Amino acid sequence: MSYLHMKGISKSFPGVRALSNVDFEAEKGEVHAIAGENGAGKSTLIKILSGAYLPDEGQIFLDGKELSITDPHSGREQGISVIYQELSLIPNMTVAENIFLANMPKRLGAVKWQEMRQRSHDVLQEIGFDISPNAKVRDLSIVQQQAVEIAKILVEETKIVVMDEPTALLPPREVKTLFEVINKLRAKGVTVLYISHRLDELFQIADRITVLRDGTKIGTVKPQDINQDELIQMMIGRKPAERQYWKPERAEMLKNAPVVLEVEGLGDGKNLKNVSLSVRKGEILGIAGLVGSGNSEILQCIFGAKQAVSGRIKIQGKEIKSFEPATSIKNSLAFLPADRKNLGLVLGMTIKRNISLTGLDQLSNFFVVKNHQENAVVDQLIKKLRIKSRSREQMVETLSGGNQQKVVMAKWLLPECQILMFDEPTRGIDVGARSEIYELMLEYVDQGGTIVMVSSDMQELLAVCDRIIVIGQGQVTAVFDHEEATEEKIGMAMF
Numbered sequence: 001m002s003y004l005h006m007k008g009i010s011k012s013f014p015g016v017r018a019l020s021n022v023d024f025e026a027e028k029g030e031v032h033a034i035a036g037e038n039g040a041g042k043s044t045l046i047k048i049l050s051g052a053y054l055p056d057e058g059q060i061f062l063d064g065k066e067l068s069i070t071d072p073h074s075g076r077e078q079g080i081s082v083i084y085q086e087l088s089l090i091p092n093m094t095v096a097e098n099i100f101l102a103n104m105p106k107r108l109g110a111v112k113w114q115e116m117r118q119r120s121h122d123v124l125q126e127i128g129f130d131i132s133p134n135a136k137v138r139d140l141s142i143v144q145q146q147a148v149e150i151a152k153i154l155v156e157e158t159k160i161v162v163m164d165e166p167t168a169l170l171p172p173r174e175v176k177t178l179f180e181v182i183n184k185l186r187a188k189g190v191t192v193l194y195i196s197h198r199l200d201e202l203f204q205i206a207d208r209i210t211v212l213r214d215g216t217k218i219g220t221v222k223p224q225d226i227n228q229d230e231l232i233q234m235m236i237g238r239k240p241a242e243r244q245y246w247k248p249e250r251a252e253m254l255k256n257a258p259v260v261l262e263v264e265g266l267g268d269g270k271n272l273k274n275v276s277l278s279v280r281k282g283e284i285l286g287i288a289g290l291v292g293s294g295n296s297e298i299l300q301c302i303f304g305a306k307q308a309v310s311g312r313i314k315i316q317g318k319e320i321k322s323f324e325p326a327t328s329i330k331n332s333l334a335f336l337p338a339d340r341k342n343l344g345l346v347l348g349m350t351i352k353r354n355i356s357l358t359g360l361d362q363l364s365n366f367f368v369v370k371n372h373q374e375n376a377v378v379d380q381l382i383k384k385l386r387i388k389s390r391s392r393e394q395m396v397e398t399l400s401g402g403n404q405q406k407v408v409m410a411k412w413l414l415p416e417c418q419i420l421m422f423d424e425p426t427r428g429i430d431v432g433a434r435s436e437i438y439e440l441m442l443e444y445v446d447q448g449g450t451i452v453m454v455s456s457d458m459q460e461l462l463a464v465c466d467r468i469i470v471i472g473q474g475q476v477t478a479v480f481d482h483e484e485a486t487e488e489k490i491g492m493a494m495f
Helices: 042-050 072-077 095-099 113-126 142-154 172-187 199-205 228-236 249-254 295-303 325-330 340-344 351-363 371-384 401-413 431-446 458-464 487-494
Strands: 004-013 016-026 031-035 057-062 080-083 160-164 191-195 208-213 216-221 259-267 275-280 284-289 310-315 333-336 419-423 450-454 467-472 475-481
Touching: 004 042, 016 042, 016 057, 016 208, 031 042, 031 199, 031 228, 042 057, 042 072, 042 080, 042 160, 042 191, 072 080, 080 142, 095 113, 095 142, 113 142, 142 172, 172 191, 172 199, 191 199, 199 228, 208 228, 216 228, 228 431, 259 295, 259 450, 275 450, 275 475, 284 295, 284 431, 284 458, 284 487, 295 325, 295 333, 295 419, 295 450, 325 333, 333 401, 340 401, 351 371, 351 401, 371 401, 401 431, 431 450, 431 458, 458 487, 467 487, 475 487
Parallel strands: 016 216, 031 191, 031 208, 080 160, 160 191, 284 450, 284 467, 333 419, 419 450
Antiparallel strands: 004 016, 004 057, 208 216, 259 275, 259 310, 467 475
C-alpha cells in the first residue's frame, strides 16, 4: 500500500456528483500534482483529505493506518495541512506569533517568547529563509509570507502538505524560490500535493501527476512520459485545438482608431509615481509588472476603487473630475478585480441577481424590478457568454472559476460598458475555460469595446494583447507592440 491512499472516495452535492469512486495514492517524500479543469473534483478531493468535507463513501490510509478525519482540526492533528492561495496569516502579528499561533510554548501559563523566536528562526533557516521572527507579516513579500505559512505546518510535524495554486500571486523569480522550498520539503520526507492551472509548473516540480475529469480519476502519469498537449487531452477529453488568438490585421485596424482612455501623471502617493498611458477603441492593452510594482493599482486608481493623489484621466475625450466608481460606471468604464469571489461577485446570490446588479436602473420601473425583462436579459447574456449552469437561479458560488468570471463579465455588459479593465482575467481558471475567456475578450473588442488588462502570465499577455506596457517601481519602463514583444524583453523591462 502507498504511503497515502485515498480509496473509493465519492461525494455528492445537491444535483452534482463531485467525486465518483476515486482512488488516489502518493508516496512519502513525493511531489504529486493533481490536474483537471475547474469542476473536475480537485478541490473536493483535498477538502475531504483535510477534513473540510466528509466523504459519502471511501477510506483514507496514511502509512498503512486508516484515518478518521472529521474536521480540519482533526486533519491537522493527524499530519495533514493545506496552504490555500489566500494565506491564513494575521498581518499585524509577528512572524513568530503567526508560526506558533495555535501552539505557543508555555511554562506555568507564561509564553516562552525566546524559545518561540528561536524555533521560528531555526525552521525558517531550514527551508532557506532568513526572516526575522520579530518582523510583522504585513511587511513581508508574498513568497516570504508563504515561507511563514510553510514554517507553521513544519513546527506541527506535518506529513502531508497540500498546496492549492501556490504561485498564483508570484512573479517568475519567486516561483523558483518556492520550488526550492518544495524540494527541501521533499528531502525531509514530507509529501506535497500540488495543484496548479499553470501546467508548465507541473512538469517542473512534480514526480507524478494524477488527472481528474468530471469527478473521476482518468490516470496517473510521470511528467517525463507525457507532453503538455497529451496532459490537456487527458484533462478535457479531447485533443486541444490549435488557436492563434491575436491576428496581424488588428495592428492595421487600430492605427486610425480614436483614443478612448487617456491617463496622464497618475500617482497614488505610494506605489504609483507618474504613470501615463492611452488606449484606442477596439484595443487590448496589457500591463505587466512584478508583484508590488503598481500594475494592479493603476486599474484601481483609474476606476476609483483606490484614491489617486495626482494625475488626469480622460474617457472618450472628456476629462473626469472625480475618481470614483460611480463616475467611472457613468462614463462606461468597468473594473473586474483579481479577487472575483470577494470583490466581483456576491456569492450568496444567484447568477441572475449578480448579473442584474449593475443594470437595476434600466430593469426597474418606479423602483420595482420588471422580473420578465430581467429574466430575458439575463438569459440572453448567459447564452452570449456561454455560461455553463443549470439555470439563471443557480447560486453563483457553485459555479467553476471560469463561469464565475463570465458572470462578472456579464454584469458589466448589461449596462453596456465600453471599456473593461481586467485584473488577472484568468487567475485560477483551467486551460479550457481560459480559451473561452480569451475568445470572449476578442469578440468584445471586435464589436467596438476596449480592454485594459493586468496579468502576471506573460504568455497570456502575448496571446491576446495589441500592446503591452511594463511597470517597474510605479512607473512605465517600456512599451511594446505585439509584433516586437517577447517574454525576454518584458522580463528585462520588469527588472
